[in-house]
Amino acid sequence: MIQNSMLHATSFNKEGSPEQTRTYWNQFLGEQPFEKYELSLGVELSRDLLKIAEEHALTVDSIVHSAWGVLLSRYNDTSDITFEIAVMRQAFPEPIAVELHLEEHLSFIEWLRSFQEARALATARSDKFSEGHYTHGLTGCEFHAHVLSAEAQFIIKLVYSGSAHAHEAVRRAAHHFRSIIQAVVGNPAIALRDIDILTDEEKQALHGFNGPDFQFPGEKSIHHLFQEQAAAGPDRIALICEEQRFTYREVNGNANRLAHWMIGQGIGTEKLVAILMHRGPRMVECMLAVWKAGGAYIPLDPAYPAERIRDIVGSSGCSLIVTETAAAHPWLTGDTLCPAVNLDDLETELQEYAADNPELSADSGQLSYVIYTSGSTGKPKGAMVEHLGMMNHLYAKINDLAIADSSIVVQNASHCFDISVWQFFAALTVGGTTLIYPNDLAADPDFLIDSVIADRASILEVVPSYLSVMLEFLETERRAFPELKKLVVTGEALKQNVVKRWFALYPAIPVVNAYGPTEASDDITHHIMNDVPQLDTIPVGKPLHNFNIYIVDQEMRLCPIGAKGEICVSGIGVGRGYLNDAARTDAVFMNDPFTQETDRRLYKTGDLGRWLPGGIIEFFGRKDYQVKIRGFRIELGEIENKLVNHPDVHEAVVIDLEDELGTKYLCAYLVGRPDIDIAAVKTHMSQQLPYYMVPSHVIQLDKMPVTPNGKVDRKAMPKPQAMVLV
Numbered sequence: 001m002i003q004n005s006m007l008h009a010t011s012f013n014k015e016g017s018p019e020q021t022r023t024y025w026n027q028f029l030g031e032q033p034f035e036k037y038e039l040s041l042g043v044e045l046s047r048d049l050l051k052i053a054e055e056h057a058l059t060v061d062s063i064v065h066s067a068w069g070v071l072l073s074r075y076n077d078t079s080d081i082t083f084e085i086a087v088m089r090q091a092f093p094e095p096i097a098v099e100l101h102l103e104e105h106l107s108f109i110e111w112l113r114s115f116q117e118a119r120a121l122a123t124a125r126s127d128k129f130s131e132g133h134y135t136h137g138l139t140g141c142e143f144h145a146h147v148l149s150a151e152a153q154f155i156i157k158l159v160y161s162g163s164a165h166a167h168e169a170v171r172r173a174a175h176h177f178r179s180i181i182q183a184v185v186g187n188p189a190i191a192l193r194d195i196d197i198l199t200d201e202e203k204q205a206l207h208g209f210n211g212p213d214f215q216f217p218g219e220k221s222i223h224h225l226f227q228e229q230a231a232a233g234p235d236r237i238a239l240i241c242e243e244q245r246f247t248y249r250e251v252n253g254n255a256n257r258l259a260h261w262m263i264g265q266g267i268g269t270e271k272l273v274a275i276l277m278h279r280g281p282r283m284v285e286c287m288l289a290v291w292k293a294g295g296a297y298i299p300l301d302p303a304y305p306a307e308r309i310r311d312i313v314g315s316s317g318c319s320l321i322v323t324e325t326a327a328a329h330p331w332l333t334g335d336t337l338c339p340a341v342n343l344d345d346l347e348t349e350l351q352e353y354a355a356d357n358p359e360l361s362a363d364s365g366q367l368s369y370v371i372y373t374s375g376s377t378g379k380p381k382g383a384m385v386e387h388l389g390m391m392n393h394l395y396a397k398i399n400d401l402a403i404a405d406s407s408i409v410v411q412n413a414s415h416c417f418d419i420s421v422w423q424f425f426a427a428l429t430v431g432g433t434t435l436i437y438p439n440d441l442a443a444d445p446d447f448l449i450d451s452v453i454a455d456r457a458s459i460l461e462v463v464p465s466y467l468s469v470m471l472e473f474l475e476t477e478r479r480a481f482p483e484l485k486k487l488v489v490t491g492e493a494l495k496q497n498v499v500k501r502w503f504a505l506y507p508a509i510p511v512v513n514a515y516g517p518t519e520a521s522d523d524i525t526h527h528i529m530n531d532v533p534q535l536d537t538i539p540v541g542k543p544l545h546n547f548n549i550y551i552v553d554q555e556m557r558l559c560p561i562g563a564k565g566e567i568c569v570s571g572i573g574v575g576r577g578y579l580n581d582a583a584r585t586d587a588v589f590m591n592d593p594f595t596q597e598t599d600r601r602l603y604k605t606g607d608l609g610r611w612l613p614g615g616i617i618e619f620f621g622r623k624d625y626q627v628k629i630r631g632f633r634i635e636l637g638e639i640e641n642k643l644v645n646h647p648d649v650h651e652a653v654v655i656d657l658e659d660e661l662g663t664k665y666l667c668a669y670l671v672g673r674p675d676i677d678i679a680a681v682k683t684h685m686s687q688q689l690p691y692y693m694v695p696s697h698v699i700q701l702d703k704m705p706v707t708p709n710g711k712v713d714r715k716a717m718p719k720p721q722a723m724v725l726v
């Protein structure tokens with residue numbers, strides 16, 4: 001495994017004899033178990049290396065060390081690197097630490113000069129390498145590079161102590177090292193950003209990691225497939241919600257009447273319809289109706305504060321709000337910015353509309369839904385997803401979870417989150433049944449467990465934190481899930497102990513770790529597990545069909561297998577960007593630069609990951625301040641922005657913390673007037689933010705702790721002692 005750790009790099013040193021250098025290494029390594037990997041540079045490259053050194057009056061080892069610095073920077077996706085080299089002191093090699101800042105626009109020769117300066121500085125200071133001093137290294141094991149001159153060619157000798165599986169990683173690193181030497185020897189003036197470290201073999205391997213091609217009838221979206229099922233089996237049960245059961249005929253008929261009505265109201269291609277309702281069968285009919293009319297829906301939660309609903313309705317420019325009496329929102333009595341209709345008031349009128357299918361539009365590139373997610377600037381952003389992307393994801397779920405007409409899929413996620421889409425519709429497109437669990441049931445793990453068993457559900461999806469609580473119940477009182485075929489876990493990092501606990505109780509029920517962002521039509525990878533993986537972490541798995549995934553560094557170059565970088569995704573599942581927000585769209589959406597295909601969209605997720613051999617992805621968290629609390633996606637910046645709008649608050653920082661049980665929560669730190677009324681701040685937050693974004697703890701500070709370079713030090717915030725807010 002290649003990630004942060006320690007590194008020593010020493011090379012053939014002109015001043016000392018190879019013999020002395022060897023003695024040094026033997027002494028250094030004598031007490032530790034180690035493995036070796038040797039890679040010859042070859043006669044030709046070795047000769048060229050010497051030639052370049054002579055031409056530029058450089059030592060071979062300064063070229064090699066500088067190349068090593070480039071390698072370290074690439075592996076750790078950072079421009080600040082520290083590594084150790086051996087210098088000769090009184091005829092003996094002595095290790096010194098060199099600290100460097102790499103700038104990608106520099107030519108290799110310029111970079112080499114800065115390396116020489118840094119080395120001179122370090123030699124003068126005589127910095128001794130000490131454990132823990134190194135922030136960046138190459139492997140999960142200790143790793144030493146040693147370039148020896150032997151019989152007219154240089155040999156890279158990598159000595160490492162670590163597990164057997166480190167061998168592959170070290171082998172790859174040696175080849176990357178050689179690629180860098182090759183590139184700079186070929187052209188010493190090459191800009192650092194242009195050095196390609198990947199070998200052809202590896203480029204091939206990375207290409208092979210892309211999701212497989214999968215053809216599906218792209219012209220048919222959910223509403224088309226649903227009405228086909230309704231025609232084939234009208235009396236089958238489509239939806240179950242509490243005591244109610246609805247056949248395909250009923251749901252399709254109701255959706256059709258509403259669609260005809262909407263068409264009459266001017267809802268057509270890509271017109272946006274906001275659905276402000278509680279989750280339930282009527283919502284499903286409403287979504288189908290919007291699609292049948294050619295429009296796209298925007299889900300709104302009646303529990304959202306008025307201000308958020310107003311923001312979304314206003315900025316989306318939607319044409320219609322559909323609501324119901326049970327969801328009556330106080331905001332609806334004011335200026336709603338666009339027409340609103342209460343379905344309860346429309347019931348009688350709807351009966352006059354035909355129950356037959358409207359003539360359906362068939363453009364798969366049409367917008368399907370817009371889901372608003374938290375936005376760091378303080379305004380939520382509306383991710384636009386098209387029918388084709390939505391269908392691509394739906395087929396991935398149908399295939400990987402083996403959803404069929406006998407399946408009963410639980411729908412427990414809020415309709416304001418994209419996971420609700422497949423939960424609502426995967427079964428309905430293949431003749432199966434969707435089991436809608438309303439919020440109060442879904443929020444109670446004990447109740448949910450009983451219901452899943454009693455309702456004979458075949459597929460259940462939960463977030464890891466919820467699964468952990470479910471397991472506490474199940475470990476106390478074991479209950480069998482005779483009909484459950486797969487458990488899907490999503491939304492946040494899945495920890496190994498949770499998977500272990502599940503398989504200890506249910507060895508025959510596979511777990512699928514599903515990962516992906518709203519912007520790419522929900523999940524982009526699946527990791528299907530029949531057992532606890534023999535890895536340190538639970539990976540997020542392999543790319544789903546028709547997706548390419550790239551792990552890139554800050555310069556948008558492909559990272560080698562094992563190196564950490566940002567996860568980017570391209571393909572038909574990538575959405576259109578953010579509604580009416582070109583600036584935020586342009587920041588993270590682009591054309592895929594890695595394929596010949598024109599107009600293949602790519603989305604930069606902001607998530608960090610790395611490829612593991614075999615093409616599975618390990619997830620490391622975020623590059624930014626987006627967090628997940630109980631599966632809810634939250635930009636801490638959005639909460640901070642709302643807080644500083646309060647007149648008593650001058651500065652605000654919000655962080656996510658974990659309690660002793662590993663449960664995450666939000667804590668806000670405020671600096672402002674001495675007598676900040678915390679209760680008023682709480683009210684202020686609840687009036688503007690969804691409940692899950694309101695921090696449970698608020699702490700007032702005299703001033704924010706800062707790092708030596710003056711930035712707010714998020715790590716130095718005091719831990720909350722007592723609950724100030726609940």
Ligand code: AMP
Binds near residue numbers: 418493494
């Ligand atoms: P959302 O758009 O609400 O689905 O949130 C997407 C983000 O949630 C991703 O970019 C990840 O940061 C995180 N996420 C989703 N699924 C997983 C997973 N299985 N493991 C780790 N993080 C996840």
